[in-house]
Amino acid sequence: MGNNYELHRLGLRDARQGLLRRDFSASELVESLLARIAVTEPKIGACLRVLGDEARETAKALDASGPDASKGLWGIPITIKDVYNVKGAPTTAGSKILSNYLPSYEATVVRRLREAGAIILAKTNLDEFAMGSSTEFSAYGPTRNPRALDRVPGGSSGGAAAGIVAMQAPGAFGTDTGGSIRQPAALCGCAGLKPTYGRVSRYGIIAYGSSLDQAGPLARTVGDLGPLLQAVAGRDGRDSTASARGADDYINIVAKDPKGLTLALPKELWEGSFDTGVRATLDKALSRLKDQGARLEYVGMPMLRYSVAVYYVIAAAEASTNLARYDGVRYGVRAQGYRDLLGMYRQSRTEGLGREVRRRILLGTFALSSGYYDAYYKKAAQVRRLIQEDYLRVLEKADFILAPVSSIPAWPFGSFTEDPLTQYQLDIMTLPLNLAGGPGLSLPAGMGPDGLPVGLQLMGPPFAERPLLEAGLALEGIFPKLPEAAL
Amino acid sequence: MPVDLKTAKAIAALARLELAPGVPEGEAQDALGKLVGEFGKIVGYMDILGELDTSEVEPLYSPMLEPETPREDVPAKGDARLSDADDILGIAPELSGRFFVVPRVV
Structure with missing residues (x-):
């Protein structure tokens, strides 16, 4: 060079x-x-x-x-x-x-x-x-x-x-x-x-x-x-949730033959409302896949309807617990001008944490508080199991789940900052995977008519990162290559 | 479920947060009303979970399908977790000698 x-x-x-x-x-x-x-x-x-x-x-x-x-x-x-x-x-x-x-x-x-x-x-x-x-x-x-x-x-x-x-x-x-x-x-x-x-x-x-x-x-x-x-990848004695399973070879991978690849398309994610440019780009990508011999099967995953509610209860609950440590005592920023210990906590956290973070802490504290715990946190955890069961059931019959990553392309700044619930609902394409725990690969499916990229994601069974990457290589070869960003 | 101002205040107290920071006294009532309304809208959306009968469903608190794998409890030399106490004390907001200082509680 x-x-x-x-x-x-x-x-x-x-x-x-x-x-x-x-x-x-x-x-x-x-x-x-x-x-x-x-x-x-x-x-x-x-x-x-x-x-x-x-x-x-x-x-x-x-x-x-x-x-x-x-x-x-x-x-x-x-x-x-x-x-x-x-x-x-x-x-x-x-x-x-x-x-x-x-x-x-x-x-x-x-x-x-x-x-x-x-x-x-x-x-x-x-x-x-x-x-x-x-x-x-x-x-x-x-x-x-x-x-x-x-x-x-x-x-x-x-x-x-x-x-x-x-x-x-x-x-x-x-x-x-x-x-x-x-x-x-x-x-x-x-x-x-x-x-x-x-x-x-x-x-x-x-x-x-x-x-x-x-x-x-x-x-x-x-x-x-x-x-x-x-x-x-691999086990870590410092994180007991890091799996003891050995890592596979993720480097010497070969593109899967798209012929005979069975992809499940959840109706609940494909039938919602889409930006027209995104929809057209996704449809083009799907017909390319079909032309190459992939089997696309629409499947029902009825529990996905509940995934945004489940996710925002569980994520907020875990956030409210995890972020309790930011109190201005041992590290981080401590506010000035407080009167007592509780005031110091309150002021340090209110001044140091942004609006969205405070909103999620409040939501999580609510979901975990006495009187609401069963109706929100426990309920969400129960529905989470149903979502995981849906996910694993679909993958018994298909190699991977194929879904859009976002129903709209990159949006102008400030579009949703005053409407958090609408922004949360946009996450429906991606957050079910975190609830179920499996692996997911996002890759470009093409460029929309407005010059903004559109993505697709493959989701696989737990620990199927190697086959997921191999299927991803196949899709990457089928979809148009994006130009470099003009900067 | 609609959330009222009393509930919102109780939750904020538990979370050690102020509900409407930086809002002048005269506008506090409006700001609180807006915040409580917005919060109620989000919580109201969560109520769709009530459509499902989950009485027979075991809650899923972790997506792991296998049991966790704790390591043997043996000390390790050069463990980065046993970092120098001075590093940790060095980033404290307020110290007295080698102690963290907080406002008097007794």
Whole structure:
């Protein structure tokens, strides 16, 4: 590669090959990406902090010892959503209350990425505490969609997806509690994987909904997700919910033959109201799949009707518990001018937490409080079981579930900020998967007539990440390739 | 279920949050009314769960299909969790020596 100014355009696996062949050094790759960040960042605001000095130092040390093919991500720069603890850098979770929080330990995902030879390049923007689907609820300002700067990138991992599409890095890690990896990937036009609950350790990741949160990768192509998942998947003694099952091979994967692939399409998700451009793009993608011999079968999943209500009760309940720790005592921001201990708690939390986060804490506190617990929290947990049963039942007869990721394309800023319930209802495509616990892969299905990307998602049985990626490769080969974002 | 102002205030007290922060005294009643209305709308939507008879359904609190896998309880050398106490104290809002300081409670 003669022109180092173009190294930022390389996908993850191409960059790896170039590094191992010594076509360029890790330092040259880092410099190219930092230059790209400097050019694109004023437009999109994907990063909360660029770790330039640290990345340069790590690259220099890697270059000094030379390429190591045994390390799956040797010399690969990666961005990290600002809910993962990275030692030496603040973790804000997009919140004012953690504006001064410097973690004293590192997330397992980050530690494993470093062990695999990766370089941590930047910490990316998000909706405060990952609560939102537009990255408008970050205390540090919004991220803009690289395909249309007047529109949201989706969320909550909006900075991760926008940065990937803007070619600030070849790989990123986000988290997905109700669609926070898959939906921004779809709205920006890249690939994103939510692994099975328990496939990746949550240790060192700021908790939102502990029975829903899962860490996962984003990249510009499906195949580039494999090495990222490979580096982090597996048991972790520091998270008892991280499964003891060994990881599969996610790198040496082969596209499945679309002939004979049986895909279940939940009527409840396909028959709702859609933006016409999104609908037309999805219909085109479906007919391409049929032309290639895939079997598409519409199925009923009647419990999906209840999934938004179930999700917002459970996620809010878990959030109200997890966020009780932000009280201004041991770390984070403490308000001034309080009169007593309760006043200090109340003032610190009210000043430090944003409106949407406070709304969800109130909702969760309500659902868990004496007198309402059975009618809301327990009831939602019971219906959650029915949703999981629906999901597993459909996958007994089909290879994967195929669904849209969003019924509308990336929307203009401010569209739903005064109407939270409507925004919650938009999440119906993505959040059932978190309730059921399975893995899901979001990939571009094409570009809508308005020039905004449209996504599709495949969902599989628990721990079927490898076949999911192989099916994703097949779909990626069938759907039109998106152009680079014009930035 | 409609939510009234009294319930909303009780929930906010439990959550250690102010209901209508930054709202001037004269406008507080309006702001609270709006907030309670909006909250009631969200809670009202959750009431569709009441359509289902779940009396025979065991609640699902975690989606895991397998039991959790605790590790052996053995100390590990160089464990990053045993981070330097100074790091932890160094980010506290207020300290006295090596103690966290909070407003007097007794």
